[in-house]
Amino acid sequence: xxxxxxxxxxxxxxxxxxxxxxxxxxxxxxxxxxxxxxxxxxxxxxxxxxxxxxxxxxxxxxxxxxxxxxxx
Amino acid sequence: xxxxxxxxxxxxxxxxxxxxxxxxxxxxxxxxxxxxxxxxxxxxxxxxxxxxxxxxxxxxxxxxxxxxxxxxxxxxxxxxxxxxxxxxxxxxxxxxxxxxxxxxxxxxxxxxxxxxxxxxxxxxxxxxxxxxxxxxxxxxxxxxxxxxxxxxxxxxxxxxxxxxxxxxxxxxxxxxxxxxxxxxx
Numbered sequence: 001x002x003x004x005x006x007x008x009x010x011x012x013x014x015x016x017x018x019x020x021x022x023x024x025x026x027x028x029x030x031x032x033x034x035x036x037x038x039x040x041x042x043x044x045x046x047x048x049x050x051x052x053x054x055x056x057x058x059x060x061x062x063x064x065x066x067x068x069x070x071x072x
Numbered sequence: 073x074x075x076x077x078x079x080x081x082x083x084x085x086x087x088x089x090x091x092x093x094x095x096x097x098x099x100x101x102x103x104x105x106x107x108x109x110x111x112x113x114x115x116x117x118x119x120x121x122x123x124x125x126x127x128x129x130x131x132x133x134x135x136x137x138x139x140x141x142x143x144x145x146x147x148x149x150x151x152x153x154x155x156x157x158x159x160x161x162x163x164x165x166x167x168x169x170x171x172x173x174x175x176x177x178x179x180x181x182x183x184x185x186x187x188x189x190x191x192x193x194x195x196x197x198x199x200x201x202x203x204x205x206x207x208x209x210x211x212x213x214x215x216x217x218x219x220x221x222x223x224x225x226x227x228x229x230x231x232x233x234x235x236x237x238x239x240x241x242x243x244x245x246x247x248x249x250x251x252x253x254x255x256x257x
Binding site for chain 2: 015016025026032037038049056059
């Protein structure tokens, strides 16, 4: 049973990393768009994007730690 | 629009000599609100699940189910926020620009897909301008797509203004500056 939940957690970590990659791509595209169009990015969305990236990093570390604890 | 410079130039688009911008429009806010409202509803739902998970964590703390459930709701939440950001940026950095020489549909925010679609109406006579609502709901709100058909071998497909902010203004401008010019010839 433990190994099944461990596997699910590892799958969730992969998903986190995938979304993190996607969110970083969005952040880069936002920066490029602002540079080309010379229209500043709305502050609200910069905050949301950066907060989401930090949240994902924290959640990945938390899940990873929980998985290691489950292993030991 | 705020992104127009004092002399009427759009900073993100290089103009040709003697080219003037007649109008710049984004898509209507409704085109943004429909997907965003669904996302906000889902975010509220997932946050509710997260809060209840944390609230009942005393009972679930011992359970093996707690960590995967918490991680799964976090995955869904971050996915929804990323998607909301993508949808907003796609709308915010997309413009329909009408000048006296061309029609431009420009995407400044893009991860894939095209950056610029333009038709030089000065060189080609437009055949007709159609206005068509995409669905019943948009028809009810008076938001219509505008199809501009050209008599052009290289571009058989029409130039489409999808749910612009003010379709009346676009149609008036097109009729005034493009169709009238053709009649004068």
